Amino acid sequence: xxxxxxxxxxxxxxxxxxxxxxxxxxxxxxxxxxxxxxxxxxxxxxxxxxxxxxxxxxxxxxxxxxxxxxxxxxxxxxxxxxxxxxxxxxxxxxxxxxxxxxxxxxxxxxxxxxxxxxxxxxxxxxxxxxxxxxxxxxxxxxxxxxxxxxxxxxxxxxxxxxxxxxxxxxxxxxxxxxxxxxxxxxxxxxxxxxxxxxxxxxxxxxxxxxxxxxxxxxxxxxxxxxxxxxxxxxxxxxxxxxxxxxxxxxxxxxxxxxxxxxxxxxxxxxxxxxxxxxxxxxxxxxxxxxxxxxxxxxxxxxxxxxx
Amino acid sequence: xxxxxxxxxxxxxxxxxxxxxxxxxxxxxxxxxxxxxxxxxxxxxxxxxxxxxxxxxxxxxxxxxxxxxxxxxxxxxxxxxxxxxxxxxxxxxxxxxxxxxxxxxxxxxxxxxxxxxxxxxxxxxxxxxxxxxxxxxxxxxxxxxxxxxxxxxxxxxxxxxxxxxxxxxxxxxxxxxxxxxxxxxxxxxxxxxxxxxxxxxxxxxxxxxxxxxxxxxxxxxxxxxxxxxxxxxxxxxxxxxxxxxxxxxxxxxxxxxxxxxxxxxxxxxxxxxxxxxxxxxxxxxxxxxxxxxxxxxxxxxxxxxxx
Numbered sequence: 001x002x003x004x005x006x007x008x009x010x011x012x013x014x015x016x017x018x019x020x021x022x023x024x025x026x027x028x029x030x031x032x033x034x035x036x037x038x039x040x041x042x043x044x045x046x047x048x049x050x051x052x053x054x055x056x057x058x059x060x061x062x063x064x065x066x067x068x069x070x071x072x073x074x075x076x077x078x079x080x081x082x083x084x085x086x087x088x089x090x091x092x093x094x095x096x097x098x099x100x101x102x103x104x105x106x107x108x109x110x111x112x113x114x115x116x117x118x119x120x121x122x123x124x125x126x127x128x129x130x131x132x133x134x135x136x137x138x139x140x141x142x143x144x145x146x147x148x149x150x151x152x153x154x155x156x157x158x159x160x161x162x163x164x165x166x167x168x169x170x171x172x173x174x175x176x177x178x179x180x181x182x183x184x185x186x187x188x189x190x191x192x193x194x195x196x197x198x199x200x201x202x203x204x205x206x207x208x209x210x211x212x213x214x215x216x217x218x219x220x221x222x223x224x225x226x227x228x229x230x231x232x233x234x235x236x237x238x239x240x241x242x243x244x245x246x247x248x249x250x251x252x253x254x255x256x257x258x259x260x261x262x263x264x265x266x267x268x269x270x271x272x273x274x275x276x277x278x279x280x281x282x283x284x285x286x287x288x289x290x291x292x293x294x295x296x297x298x299x300x301x302x303x304x305x306x307x
Numbered sequence: 308x309x310x311x312x313x314x315x316x317x318x319x320x321x322x323x324x325x326x327x328x329x330x331x332x333x334x335x336x337x338x339x340x341x342x343x344x345x346x347x348x349x350x351x352x353x354x355x356x357x358x359x360x361x362x363x364x365x366x367x368x369x370x371x372x373x374x375x376x377x378x379x380x381x382x383x384x385x386x387x388x389x390x391x392x393x394x395x396x397x398x399x400x401x402x403x404x405x406x407x408x409x410x411x412x413x414x415x416x417x418x419x420x421x422x423x424x425x426x427x428x429x430x431x432x433x434x435x436x437x438x439x440x441x442x443x444x445x446x447x448x449x450x451x452x453x454x455x456x457x458x459x460x461x462x463x464x465x466x467x468x469x470x471x472x473x474x475x476x477x478x479x480x481x482x483x484x485x486x487x488x489x490x491x492x493x494x495x496x497x498x499x500x501x502x503x504x505x506x507x508x509x510x511x512x513x514x515x516x517x518x519x520x521x522x523x524x525x526x527x528x529x530x531x532x533x534x535x536x537x538x539x540x541x542x543x544x545x546x547x548x549x550x551x552x553x554x555x556x557x558x559x560x561x562x563x564x565x566x567x568x569x570x571x572x573x574x575x576x577x578x579x580x581x582x583x584x585x586x587x588x589x590x591x592x593x594x595x596x597x598x599x600x601x602x603x604x605x606x607x608x609x610x611x612x613x614x
Contacts, residue, residue, distance in 0.1 A: 021419070024433070032434075041436035073415055073422040077431050079440040080394065083387055107449065108380055108412055109479035109552075112328070115380040124384050126331070127339075129348035133386040142414065144451045145477050146484030170452050172416035177453030181500060184489040190497065193488060245416075 001137055001163040002236055003208035005099050008066030009264060014300050015256075015307075017101060017238070018061055018292075019268025020089060021071040022050045026273040028285035047081035050074075053288075054089045057272050058096055060289035064296050067099040067137075069238075069266050090136055099137045101238065105167065107142030107149045114152035121153065121162035138163040140216060140238070143194050150201060154213060157205045163212035166201070168194045168228060171218025171241030191224060195231040202234040210236050210262075217255065219247025219265065226254035229262065237263040242299075243270025249302035256307045265303060271295045308444055308470040309543055310515035312406050315373030316571060321607050322563075322614075324408060324545070325368055325599075326575025327396060328378040329357045333580040335592035354388035357381075360595075361396045364579050365403055367596035371603050374406040374444075376545075376573050397443055406444045408545065412474065414449035414456045421459035428460065428469035445470040447523060447545070450501050457508060461520060464512045470519035473508070475501045475535060478525025478548030498531060502538040509541040517543050517569075524562065526554025526572065533561035536569065544570040549606070550577025556609035563614045572610060578602045 009015050024032060024046060032049045039045035058068065070093075075086035093100050106116040120139040123130045141153050141164045153164045169179055169191040179191040186193070195215065202211035211234040217225050219241035229237065237255050241247040242265050255263035274280040275291035283291035316322050331339060331353060339356045346352035365375065377400075382393035400407050413423040427446040430437045448460050448471045460471045476486055476498040486498040493500070502522065509518035518541040524532050526548035536544065544562050548554040549572050562570035581587040582598035590598035 036434060041433040043431070043433070043438060043440070046431070046433050071415075071419055071422075073413070073419045073426070077422040077426040077440060079426070080387060080390055082426075083390060087387065105415055105449075106380070106412070108378075109477065112378055112380045115384040119380070119384040119386070119389075124350070124353070126348040126350070126353050127343060131350060133350070133384060142412075142449050142451055144449055144474060144485060145479055146481035146486070148479050148481040149477075167451060170416065170456075172452055172455050174453035174455040177504065178451060178497065178501065179453070181497065182491040184491045184494065187491065190485065190488065194485065197484065 001157070001161050001207060002210045002212050002214065005066060005163070005236070005264070006208065006210060006261060008099060009261070012064060012066050014065050015260070015264045015303060016065045016296065016299060017067045017069045017264055017266040018057065018065055018271050018296065019069045019071060019103070019240070019266045020054050020057070020272065021074045021268040022053055022272065023074065024049070026269070026276055027053045028288050030285065043078045043081040046078040047085035050078070050082070051085040051088050055092055056289040057292045058093055058098070060293040061271070061296050062096040062098055064293070064300070065098070067101055067264065068093050069101040069103050071103040071268070087134060090134060101165065102134060102136035102139040104139045105142050106139065107145055109145060110148040110152055113149045117153040117156040122156040122160050138165060140165045140167065142167050143197070147197070154201060154204050157212040163214060165214040165216045165238040166194070166198050168198060168215040169217045169221055169224050171220045171245050171247070175218065192227065192231060195228045198235055199232045202232065206234065210234055214238055216240065219251050219255070220245055222251040222254045229255060229257070238266060239263050240266045243267040249306040252303060253307050260307055267299055271299070308464070308468050308514060309517045309519050309521065312373060312470070312543070312571070313515065313517060313568060315406060316568070319371060319373050321372050322567070322571045322610060323372045323603065323606060324374045324376045324571055324573040325364065325372055325578050325603065326376045326378060326410070326547070326573045327361050327364070327579065328381045328575040329360055329579065330381065331356070333576070333583055334360045335595050337592065350385045350388040353385040354392035357385070357389070358392040358395050362399055363596035364599045365400055365405070367600040368578070368603050369403040369405055371600065371607070372405070374408055374571065375400050376408040376410050378410040378575070394441060397441060408472065409441060409443035409446040411446045412449050413446065414452055416452060417455040417459060420456045424460045424463040429463040429467050445472060447471070448473045450474060450504070454504070461508060461511050464519040470521060472521040472523045472545040473501070473505050475505060475522040476524045476528055476531050478527045478552050478554070482525065499534065499538060502535045505542055506539045509539065513541065517541055521545055523547065526558050526562070527552055529558040529561045536562060536564070545573060546570050547573045550574040556613040559610060560614050567614055574606055578606070
């Protein structure tokens with residue numbers, strides 16, 4: 001699956017992921033009102049509004065970017081109707097030829113991770129029938145439980161040609177609390193130790209030049225990105241934190257290899273809620289999708305100028 | 308919420324959680340066949356079978372134990388119908404007076420953790436209507452992202468009288484890969500550093516003698532349990548790994564305080580699939596719920612004899 005992602009990145013000349021992290025307060029009022037008038041003030045209304053909003057954005061950007069990254073928490077908070085919108089978003093994006101990275105950050109003991117891997121990347125079997133479930137192309141995985149929490153995901157990647165991005169150094173302000181702790185025996189940090197493991201795991205699922213096992217490293221930590229780029233040469237790096245979280249174009253260079261490959265940058269609010277920013281206010285709420293498209297084009301320029 | 312859990316533990320004289328982690332292969336064939344005959348070989352059939360199986364177990368054990376712990380992965384793998392069964396299981400358990408610990412192991416950057424906290428312990432707002440979502444009493448949380456990934460859960464605990472158990476030292480074989488790494492500056496391990504943080508977070512949500520912020524420490528690591536019991540005096544310890552994963556009654560003592568409080572032990576397969584074990588084979592598949600009840604009674608004896 002990583003080979004397909006790399007090929008789409010080259011084709012669209014855009015190492016960009018659009019984060020589909022809908023927040024009710026930034027969905028244009030008209031969309032929310034219309035859903036509420038049909039479904040009342042219910043979870044269903046939230047799910048319907050999210051789906052319509054997402055479709056508008058996807059229609060406006062699918063020709064420009066290789067991939068989207070729906071953040072499942074933003075759907076899960078609206079319960080089953082929210083997760084229905086998640087499923088429909090995944091299906092809609094795939095029907096438009098987009099690669100879908102489910103930002104689910106799952107991870108558990110072995111047998112349980114296997115269930116998560118089946119849910120998000122694989123299939124389940126009911127008697128003699130094999131059924132795909134959420135059917136994402138990639139998902140994100142939390143490494144805290146170690147190899148036996150991660151390997152079931154790698155097995156499913158191999159069986160089903162899918163991929164994962166493992167959290168190594170996250171973009172949030174307090175990520176250093178544990179991830180930056182210096183380890184006694186090797187004088188390196190926990191995030192480096194996780195990176196070293198990711199590099200081992202990566203050899204278990206090579207797909208062309210890169211591995212289906214990638215890593216998440218926040219744009220907000222470019223120096224650590226540089227170190228991790230070296231530690232994990234086989235892994236694509238999914239880089240969140242650009243834009244709304246504070247990462248800039250100038251911060252991105254260390255995440256990429258000299259050929260411009262090796263990383264893909266996510267922006268969520270900066271794109272999907274672009275119409276709320278002064279720079280794109282001319283689009284107004286009705287033009288939120290066009291504003292998203294303009295923000296993608298600007299992001300593409302910014303990345304090209306910097307890597 | 309922890310005060311309520313402690314009170315129920317005392318009332319039922321059983322520091323026991325029944326893990327509702329249904330696996331299709333261990334659900335009695337008759338239940339699966341009946342669901343398949345009604346819904347075909349579909350995710351709906353899996354969801355229906357799981358719910359019926361769970362209800363049988365809950366009916367058989369709800370008077371004996373204070374709490375249940377559905378593992379959401381086992382439901383999520385069957386997509387929306389599986390998560391419907393999760394929701395219905397949570398509601399059914401709460402209607403029987405059981406405290407529900409959602410084993411969801413969520414954790415993300417701040418704004419996203421807030422969405423997860425709303426989903427599992429809180430409410431969401433659609434215009435002027437406030438709606439509870441999955442509505443568990445406790446959930447489990449992954450600490451890898453640090454304080455700003457954890458605090459939104461604590462805020463919701465305070466607003467809504469709920470609780471969390473934060474992964475500190477997990478029960479699986481490879482948990483030591485990162486959790487046991489020795490840290491340079493303090494000559495302690497990562498799991499101890501996480502334990503120290505849990506103890507800080509615990510002060511933010513006290514509820515009687517204990518905090519709504521508890522910890523997960525595996526029965527499979529009793530020596531580490533002893534250390535962590537001391538590091539986190541305000542936190543209840545949720546102890547998985549007893550039974551099927553290899554933890555024994557003799558391993559449990561260090562997790563408890565001398566008054567018999569401070570910990571609650573989970574068993575999943577050992578109870579819900581007890582009828583598959585030689586010891587309880589006399590109950591047969593039809594008597595799976597009675598087998599579960601017998602296994603709970605034996606577990607209660609085992610714990611009483613050892614703590």
